[in-house]
Amino acid sequence: MAGVLSIGKKVGGLSTSVSCINKVSKNATLGKPLLFTLVNKSKRFYFKDSDSDYQYLMKSLLPTLHFQQSLPRLPIPELEKTCERYLRAQLPIQEPEFYNSTRKYVEDFLKKDGRVCQDALILEDKENQHTSYISKPWFDNYLTNRLPLPINFNPCLVFTNKDTEGHENIQLIKAANLVISSLRFHRSLNENCLEPEVYHMNPKKSDNLMFRGFTRLLPQSISWYGAYLFKAFPLDMSQFPNLFNTTRIPELGKDRLSYTPGRRHLLVMRRGHFYVFDVLKKDGSIMDSDLILGALQKILNMDESVAEHPVGVLTTMERDEWAVARAHLESTGNKEALDLIDTSLFNLVLDDQSPGADPVRLVKLFLHSDGVNRWFDKSFSLIVAKDGWAGLNFEHSWGDGVAVLRYFNDIHKDSTTCPRANIDDIDFDVDVKKIEFKLDPKMKDKITDAKKVYERTCQSLKTRVLDYRRFGRQICKPYNISPDAMLQFSFQLAHHQLVGRPVPTYESGSTSAYKHGRTETIRPCTVETQNLCKALMQDLQPSKQELQQLFVQCSKVHSNLVKEAVMGQGFDRHMFALKLQAESKGLKPALFSDPAYRGINHNILS
Incomplete structure (x- = not known):
């Protein structure tokens, strides 16, 4: 069931509160001249060095998959x-x-x-x-399930907006910082140095350096049992890779998940148009922030009118109907265009709306919108409104809340406590490619029909928000x-x-x-x-x-x-x-x- 979560809540025992970085040891030089600091970032202990500060969200003391092998198996009830x-x-x-x-x-x-x-x-x-x-x-x-993804399945989450209120170029800066933090999360995950997800029954006794130091010494075949001694419960992380380079492909009867690790480009949508540019280098390192900022500014500068036939609306359709339409798209010369969308790291959506702090407008924007500037099949879409409000809309089949909430919380903290994008440091020397679709009359009519159906669906959804603070x-x-x-x-x-x-x-x-x-x-x-x-x-x-x-x-x-x-x-x-x-x-x-x-x-x- 689709839903909304605002940062600052506590979900499944996992806190989403934001706190600053606290250094817990003095800088140390190891081997070659290298700044190497032990850092406690919201109780996530990791190594930080000057050479990789931009490239990694963290370098955890514990490997990402340290507990995965020894996790207990889901019991079959009597x-x-x-x-x-x-x-x-x-x-x-x-x-x-x-x-x-x-x-x-x-x-x-x-x-x-x-x-x-x-x-x-x-x-x-x-x-x-x-x-x-x-x-x-x-x-x-x-x-x-053949029902359309938006409203029926895809949930949304909404970031707080205090970090960029009133900032000039607010959409550009917010988008760039969230993208960079996402890429830092991606690289830490890919290189097995994102801290494992662990639920601590008594955080004061287990969410500390002693716990990490002890369990780090244990073989992965028994590491879970070591955590259990501290009343700490590692969580399954098998869904995390599907955060990136993943798309749900519509097919008759049953869709499939397409996972293409190693692709280096980001998908950006604006006014129903599609753009891609590389955000990772061939060696997997992250492009400099000035280039990412320049690419996004290029897209904003194009200032094209809303697409007359927005292909993204097709992802709002019933799945078998969309499967037939997609097959027709491929047969009419659009296979490469679809491949660029499917294999992208994730989807960044730049919207023209300015919802402000109105919770109903925020829900409507991030949960469903009008479908013109969306591709609901992507593992997740990072959506940034014109006034800087941002959120996620994610496809639900590949995973549940644990992976998405961890990503959501980590990039929020990183992008607000350590923003990397600087409007005074921008480089336009980056190749941005616009994806062009070849649409015949049949497909144009299909897009028009899909848009009308989706509009009726959205109008049938009644949204009300109760913010009651006198009880808790x-x-x-x-x-x-x-x-x-x-x-x-x-x-x-x-x-x-x-x-x-x-x-x-x-x-x-x-x-x-x-x-x-x-x-x-x-x-x-x-x-x-x-x-x-x-x-x-x-x-x-x-x-x-x-x-x-x-x-x-x-x-x-x-x-x-x-x-x-x-x-x-x-x-x-x-x-x-x-x-x-x-x-x-x-x-x-x-x-x-x-x-x-x-x-x-x-x-x-x-």
Whole structure:
């Protein structure tokens, strides 16, 4: 489900706050004259030297993939527990007579086909020790879905804008600094010196130099266990490479991901036109900042009118329809043009809009816009508005929030604390190529039609933002109530007041603590939340003490659901995998044709 995140939040236990660089040791000279400093940048310890300061975001004490080999594997839940959890989630959203039918289907599944499917899944998992049981099916689930990407799948994230407010040439400077920071992140990742992603249960005791020094000495085959001793949990980083040089290619029935490492050019979109220029040298090093600045200024100076037939609009289409249109584009002499787009490091979008701080305008700009100046198939698009507001829109099939949030947070901190672009130091001696498409009448008509359809889709989306600051975690914690549980309950209560009945609800939980983990569904609509909703809506409300007990019980149940999900003990992904096993064996359990199963997978609240 598409969504919006503003920097400054805390997601999945990973802080997105910004802090400055603090040197924690004196400069040291090693070997040849070389400035070599141990740096703590927001608790990410790494080596920094004068020769590579521009080229790398960091040179971590721990190699990027130091923990990857020894990550634990995603567990397959017990069949009985999955069925029990499924029934527990169905109970508050079904009428009693329908629930009894669902319970019977579950009992039959446990006695018959369920065990066959479970045994087959376990066997398949044992034969694929390098991955998780859900990784490939979940990739396929995304890639076979035929719905358009924008709004349905591609989320957005929005940067704060305080660092460049009122700056002259604000769009140019902001874009250049974000691009340079992105390239520094890319090179650190490529050369295995980006710090590994680790969730620290007690940061004061583990997010320090001692932890890194100890685990660095351990072989990669056991390094995870060393981290576990500190109550620190390394996260899966297998999705990180797909941040760059990756595009989702539309094909009939099932899309594919195209990953082309080694390509050195950046894609830039402005007013529906496409431009490319190299941002990496042949040896993989980053082009000088004055050249990157000059290339972007060249593109802005072209000042072309909005493209009459913007090809990017085609990426808003239903996937099979776009696959047919793309095949026609290739057959009419546009294969090289598409290849330049597909293989680019990422997409930089320079928009003419100035949304200001209006949250609704920001959402509309970064989540969907009008499609003219977008290529939604790229792994991510870095979007910079005319007034300097910036954000990301990313394609979701290749990965989840962990990789994107890490990139998002790191480049924000780097581009604001150590900006490299200087408007007084600009060099125009760089080759910028405009991508020209050959469009026949059929394709021009297709673009026009796609634009009209997308415009209607965007108009059907209603966006409202509530910024409520008089309530937060400081109030919840003293009462032993989880802030997340309170937020999820507020959604349930609001919907109950509007509609009068509970509906299937989705909250995402990450299983990235496991090798090739993806996400698991948390089901916030529980018997406990509905009991509390009814108590608050009845004429004679319970006492404050009784209400507090109901809130605490809701929180306990929700927190347990979250814990189960992130530990790979949810029921949704497991049942999805069992359903695929049944289909592969020609089995047709009544459980999966039950309207209740289809219903719970059609989420109304998310």
